[in-house]
Amino acid sequence: xxxxxxxxxxxxxxxxxxxxxxxxxxxxxxxxxxxxxxxxxxxxxxxxxxxxxxxxxxxxxxxxxxxxxxxxxxxxxxxxxxxxxxxxxxxxxxxxxxxxxxxxxxxxxxxxxxxxxxxxxxxxxxxxxxxxxxxxxxxxxxxxxxxxxxxxxxxxxxxxxxxxxxxxxxxxxxxxxxxxxxxxxxxxxx
Amino acid sequence: xxxxxxxxxxxxxxxxxxxxxxxxxxxxxxxxxxxxxxxxxxxxxxxxxxxxxxxxxxxxxxxxxxxxxxxxxxxxxxxxxxxxxxxxxxxxxxxxxxxxxxxxxxxxxxxxxxxxxxxxxxxxxxxxxxxxxxxxxxxxxxxxxxxxxxxxxxxxxxxxxxxxxxxxxxxxxxxxxxxxxxxxxxxxxx
DNA sequence: ACCGTATCCGGAGACAGTCCCCGCTACAAT
DNA sequence: ATTGTAGCGGGGACTGTCTCCGGATACGGT
Numbered sequence: 001x002x003x004x005x006x007x008x009x010x011x012x013x014x015x016x017x018x019x020x021x022x023x024x025x026x027x028x029x030x031x032x033x034x035x036x037x038x039x040x041x042x043x044x045x046x047x048x049x050x051x052x053x054x055x056x057x058x059x060x061x062x063x064x065x066x067x068x069x070x071x072x073x074x075x076x077x078x079x080x081x082x083x084x085x086x087x088x089x090x091x092x093x094x095x096x097x098x099x100x101x102x103x104x105x106x107x108x109x110x111x112x113x114x115x116x117x118x119x120x121x122x123x124x125x126x127x128x129x130x131x132x133x134x135x136x137x138x139x140x141x142x143x144x145x146x147x148x149x150x151x152x153x154x155x156x157x158x159x160x161x162x163x164x165x166x167x168x169x170x171x172x173x174x175x176x177x178x179x180x181x182x183x184x185x186x187x188x189x190x
Numbered sequence: 191x192x193x194x195x196x197x198x199x200x201x202x203x204x205x206x207x208x209x210x211x212x213x214x215x216x217x218x219x220x221x222x223x224x225x226x227x228x229x230x231x232x233x234x235x236x237x238x239x240x241x242x243x244x245x246x247x248x249x250x251x252x253x254x255x256x257x258x259x260x261x262x263x264x265x266x267x268x269x270x271x272x273x274x275x276x277x278x279x280x281x282x283x284x285x286x287x288x289x290x291x292x293x294x295x296x297x298x299x300x301x302x303x304x305x306x307x308x309x310x311x312x313x314x315x316x317x318x319x320x321x322x323x324x325x326x327x328x329x330x331x332x333x334x335x336x337x338x339x340x341x342x343x344x345x346x347x348x349x350x351x352x353x354x355x356x357x358x359x360x361x362x363x364x365x366x367x368x369x370x371x372x373x374x375x376x377x378x379x380x
Numbered sequence: 381a382c383c384g385t386a387t388c389c390g391g392a393g394a395c396a397g398t399c400c401c402c403g404c405t406a407c408a409a410t
Numbered sequence: 411a412t413t414g415t416a417g418c419g420g421g422g423a424c425t426g427t428c429t430c431c432g433g434a435t436a437c438g439g440t
Contacts, residue, residue, distance in 0.1 A: 231400080
């Protein structure tokens with residue numbers, strides 16, 4: 001990669017990081033290009049879609065989440081591991097405003113280039129859920145992907161209600177309480 | 191109101207209903223105006239914002255939800271009433287794609303003209319939650335407004351994952367399980 | 381040090397959406 | 411029929427996305 005291309009890429013990432021932190025992931029991309037002192041064409045060449053830029057900014061977070069899943073699974077009981085990981089996941093979704101929606105889209109859109117980028121994380125999460133279900137810690141009448149969507153929904157709800165980190169974790173606690181069996185049989189719903 | 195104004199208003203509502211059902215509440219407003227054989231200026235005069243149009247289309251649903259809350263409260267136990275109402279609420283949010291986000295915004299934006307439109311519903315829902323909490327059916331470490339946001343989050347998650355009605359109700363069942371005490375003390379979260 | 385070329389840059393502009401503005405139309409009251 | 415005016419409509423300003431291509435530039439070979 002040519003040196004100027006590398007430099008531009010980094011300036012774009014820095015500008016994007018600042019803009020996302022200030023105004024969420026829906027900020028104007030042209031603004032980001034301007035902030036980076038770069039033409040908008042350059043931005044779109046490096047990052048063809050907004051999703052691609054978001055992914056590049058978050059970069060290693062997805063593998064980190066996958067790694068954390070493995071670590072938690074090794075060091076804790078199935079239930080505790082899942083709960084701890086969901087907390088990490090939801091906190092990640094709170095990094096920037098609008099990120100929950102962004103991630104939720106990517107989770108199922110197989111045509112998205114990010115679909116594979118977060119594949120490892122998704123697989124790790126499914127494994128966490130499956131293990132917890134086999135161990136009887138988590139109700140088994142729910143799909144692993146639904147658990148991820150529900151967690152994203154909690155992050156989204158926190159965003160909408162302008163809740164802080166503690167508020168969102170508290171909402172997550174409610175969801176988690178619905179997921180865990182805790183020695184009771186999940187309440188049927190009619 | 192002049193006869194042509196009334197006619198235009200109804201044509202706009204019909205076009206909006208069709209467009210929302212087809213493509214969600216984020217459809218182009220100019221398209222709706224075109225479908226109604228009306229200038230876009232006319233649309234914006236009748237409905238200054240997209241939210242206003244959405245509200246007009248949904249019209250009586252909010253009072254209906256408030257009324258249902260009262261009826262359920264009178265005829266069922268506090269816990270059952272809340273659960274049944276949440277199901278109605280979430281189903282309402284599934285009427286059109288994007289509606290959950292729209293409603294979540296209005297729930298807290300006091301400057302929105304719809305804030306008061308759904309005030310009765312909000313008040314009824316809060317009452318439902320408060321009663322269930324006083325009766326010990328629902329954990330009391332959570333705010334009534336958070337319950338609404340969480341329910342909206344479930345509807346949103348269903349939308350994102352392209353779940354059908356049954357799938358969303360199932361997700362709601364998990365949340366409800368976390369909300370209800372069912373003779374156990376809610377699990378602390380650390 | 382120089383040069384040729386593959387690579388990359390930048391911004392103009394097409395396109396889509398929102399929303400305002402203002403001259404004109406047609407309704408309804410007399 | 412006339413007239414005052416509520417209401418219409420669509421042109422256009424503005425914002426944002428994304429593409430295209432002429433021109434600039436850095437790199438590798440000499």
